Amino acid sequence: xxxxxxxxxxxxxxxxxxxxxAAYLLVFSVCSLFRHESHVIxxxxxRRFIVLIPAYKADKSIFETVNSVLGQTYAQRNFDIVVISDxxxxxxxxxxxxxxxxLLTPNFDYSxxxxxxxxxxxxxxxxxxxxxxxxxxxxxxxxxxxxxxxxDAYESAGTKVIQTHRLARNRNVPIARLDAxxxxxxxxxFRRGHLTIGLSSALGNSGCVFDFQWFKQNILKIRxxxxxxxxxxxxxxxxxxxxxxxxxxHVYDLKVTxxxxxxxxxxxWTHIQLHSLLNHIHHLPLSVFSRHYDQADKIVxxxxxxRTIMMGIISIMGLVLPFIYFRLAIKxxxxxxxxxxxxAIATPNYLIDKHxxxxxxxxxxxxxxxxxxxxxxxxxxxxxRINSFGKMARNLKxxxxx
Numbered sequence: 001x002x003x004x005x006x007x008x009x010x011x012x013x014x015x016x017x018x019x020x021x022a023a024y025l026l027v028f029s030v031c032s033l034f035r036h037e038s039h040v041i042x043x044x045x046x047r048r049f050i051v052l053i054p055a056y057k058a059d060k061s062i063f064e065t066v067n068s069v070l071g072q073t074y075a076q077r078n079f080d081i082v083v084i085s086d087x088x089x090x091x092x093x094x095x096x097x098x099x100x101x102x103l104l105t106p107n108f109d110y111s112x113x114x115x116x117x118x119x120x121x122x123x124x125x126x127x128x129x130x131x132x133x134x135x136x137x138x139x140x141x142x143x144x145x146x147x148x149x150x151x152d153a154y155e156s157a158g159t160k161v162i163q164t165h166r167l168a169r170n171r172n173v174p175i176a177r178l179d180a181x182x183x184x185x186x187x188x189x190f191r192r193g194h195l196t197i198g199l200s201s202a203l204g205n206s207g208c209v210f211d212f213q214w215f216k217q218n219i220l221k222i223r224x225x226x227x228x229x230x231x232x233x234x235x236x237x238x239x240x241x242x243x244x245x246x247x248x249x250h251v252y253d254l255k256v257t258x259x260x261x262x263x264x265x266x267x268x269w270t271h272i273q274l275h276s277l278l279n280h281i282h283h284l285p286l287s288v289f290s291r292h293y294d295q296a297d298k299i300v301x302x303x304x305x306x307r308t309i310m311m312g313i314i315s316i317m318g319l320v321l322p323f324i325y326f327r328l329a330i331k332x333x334x335x336x337x338x339x340x341x342x343x344a345i346a347t348p349n350y351l352i353d354k355h356x357x358x359x360x361x362x363x364x365x366x367x368x369x370x371x372x373x374x375x376x377x378x379x380x381x382x383x384x385r386i387n388s389f390g391k392m393a394r395n396l397k398x399x400x401x402x
Contacts, residue, residue: 007324007325007328011321011328014313014317015317015331015335017303017304017305018305018310018314019335019338021304021305022310022342023338024300024304025304025307025339025342025343026338026339026342027193028188028189028190028193028194029189029193029341029342029343029345029346030345031193031196031197032192032193032196032345032346035192035195035196035247039156040149040152040246040248041152041155042152043151043152043155043156045155046074046078047131047132047151048078048079048129048130048131048132049074049078049079049080049130049131049133049134049147050079050080050081050082050124050128050130050132050133050134050212051069051079051081051082051135051136052082052117052120052133052134052135052136053065053066053069053081053082053084053135053136053137053140054084054113054116054117054135054137054138055084055085055086055088055116055138056087056111056113057086057087057088058088058138059088059089059092061139061254062083062085062092062096063095063096064139064141065138065139065140065141066083066096066101068140068141068142068146069136069146070099070101071144072144072145072148073144073145073147074146074148076100078147080101080102080130081100081101081102082103082104082124083096083101083102083103083104084104084106084116084119084120085103085104086108086111086116087107087108087111088105093105104119104120104123106119113228114219114224114228117228118220118222121220122220131212132150132154132210132211133209133210133215133216134150134208135206135207135208135209135210136207136251137205137206137253137254139253139254140206140207140251140252140253140254141169141251141254142250142252143250146249146250149248149249150162150164150209153246153249157244157246159241159242159243159244160210160211160214160236161203161208161209161210161211161236161241161243161244162208162209162243162245162246163191163201163203163204163207163209163243163245164207164208164209164246164249164250164251165187165207165246165247165248165249165250166183166204166205166206166250166251166253167180167183167184167251167252167253168252168253169252169253170257171255173257174355174358175255175256175257175259175262176256176257177351177355178262179255179262180255180351181343181351182307183253183255184347184348184351185307185343185346185347186202186204187247188346188347188348189346190202191245192245192247194297195244199293199297200236200243200298202233202243202301203232203233203243205229206253207249207251207253208229214239218232218235219232221235227272227273227275227276230273230276230302233298234276234280234295237292237294237298240292242294266306269306270308270309273302273306274302277299277302277303280299281299281302283295283299284296284299284300287299310339311339314332314335314336314339317329317332318333
């Protein structure tokens with residue numbers, strides 16, 4: 001008797017958030033089909049850009065990024081490149097120092113992208129004046145017209161922040177192809193789909209452009225050293241700043257090529273999402289009642305089940321439940337169909353190639369593995385925190401005794 005009650009509670013406890021997530025994804029996938037491209041006019045003013053490139057143990061990939069930015073058709077007097085080289089080899093730094101860039105070499109005990117960006121802002125010469133900040137990751141590649149396009153788009157947008165279109169630059173292995181598909185699904189649902197109904201685009205991990213003064217003032221306020229893009233989204237929403245998205249401005253991002261790195265990446269993103277939700281969920285009622293729909297939508301996004309976890313849960317429940325209670329599995333097959341429909345609509349045609357069928361079959365297995373890895377990582381993190389608290393308590397007792 002107790003077994004069936006537990007089964008029903010677990011079944012519906014998992015199904016409701018997964019079904020709501022699938023419905024959200026489907027709605028915005030359909031919205032992305034109706035997105036019309038923004039009309040970009042040629043700017044009459046050449047803005048001064050600073051391109052920040054945080055590089056943590058990037059080695060060779062940092063040179064590809066720097067060289068692609070140095071090869072811009074945009075006038076070189078109107079942009080500076082700053083590389084924040086953290087924990088990289090001396091030979092790499094020596095080679096970087098020979099390039100026409102500003103090289104910063106912090107040596108953090110605990111490295112993070114946020115620390116690198118803050119370090120750059122604190123160490124820029126005071127006499128340097130810029131209009132906008134461009135953030136790229138080590139390994140990103142941009143086209144020669146990138147800054148020209150950004151300059152035009154920034155004026156056309158009329159807002160303080162724009163997001164460019166991140167694309168995969170490598171699709172040579174199955175895990176990289178899956179990562180590329182998930183990236184484009186993000187672009188369709190959380191960027192094009194949102195702009196269709198007037199909501200702000202989501203910020204990406206790179207390829208974003210900020211007003212220099214706003215960025216300088218706000219990046220130093222962030223104290224959470226993981227998930228700085230989430231914190232900046234919240235700041236932008238509170239300031240009423242709209243995030244525009246430009247589909248035709250491309251940043252080619254280097255995707256992970258191993259399942260281990262893929263799982264670690266998804267585990268880190270899941271923890272960042274949960275942390276952001278816990279910190280900001282209390283703002284949701286006020287956001288709705290005060291009609292700050294961008295902020296409310298952002299909090300709702302953090303309430304959604306991460307897609308990798310969602311795919312893993314659907315795979316497990318859809319395969320296991322038929323052997324326990326067949327009727328319970330039917331609704332999982334329906335939500336699986338809805339999810340597949342949402343992903344299919346959000347996936348651009350150029351990614352449907354000869355590898356599509358085999359990659360599609362691998363996706364549930366990879367997602368299930370990622371789900372187990374996330375739980376394992378969460379358990380290890382909890383154990384580490386308990387150990388650290390225990391160590392602090394022991395040290396405190398020693399001090400009291402002394």
